[in-house]
Amino acid sequence: MKRNPNLSILPGFLFIFDIDYPHEGAVEELICLADVNDSSDLIRVFDAALKPEFVGYSESDRCWIIDTISYYLERGETFVEVLEKRSFLFSDEIVDGRGFMRVLLECLSLYQAEIGKVKDL
Numbered sequence: 015m016k017r018n019p020n021l022s023i024l025p026g027f028l029f030i031f032d033i034d035y036p037h038e039g040a041v042e043e044l045i046c047l048a049d050v051n052d053s054s055d056l057i058r059v060f061d062a063a064l065k066p067e068f069v070g071y072s073e074s075d076r077c078w079i080i081d082t083i084s085y086y087l088e089r090g091e092t093f094v095e096v097l098e099k100r101s102f103l104f105s106d107e108i109v110d111g112r113g114f115m116r117v118l119l120e121c122l123s124l125y126q127a128e129i130g131k132v133k134d135l
Contacts, residue, residue, distance in 0.1 A: 017078045019085035025099040027079055030063055033101045037063070042103060050104035053117045060121040068125055076126055083119045087112065 029035055031045060041063050048055040068076065086093070093111035108114050 016081075017074070019082040020078075021082065021086055021091070021096060023079065023082060024093070024096045028096070028100050028102075030067055031059075031100065031102045031104065033103055035103075037103075045103040046105055048104060050102070050106050050114070051109045053113070056114065056117045057121060060118065064121070065125050068122060069129055076122070076129070080119065080122050080126060083115055083122070087115055087119065091115075 037045070044062055045059055048059045050056065068079075071079075091112070093115050097108050097111050097114070102108070
């Protein structure tokens with residue numbers, strides 16, 4: 015059964031970038047030094063910190079997160095409330111919540127496609 019998009023799932027999903035999340039030293043440093051407002055830096059951070067976690071989620075949960083971000087981007091959501099609920103390790107504030115979420119969606123969609131290719135082998 016497909017679950018409806020729900021904005022309230024995103025703060026928990028983004029906990030991986032929170033100050034209180036137990037990171038390995040190298041990953042924590044990568045997050046702290048990344049320019050959160052630069053898509054190239056974000057992709058590197060997402061690949062290192064988020065991808066290993068995301069691929070371990072169930073198919074249903076992965077789809078729910080992707081569908082939620084996509085749905086709210088299409089509706090014009092700014093994601094300010096979602097992003098304000100986390101104390102991020104990033105050195106700078108996120109200037110463009112929609113831009114952050116767009117890059118996140120692109121990465122998650124890519125990870126999901128990679129998982130699908132592996133399953134097809």
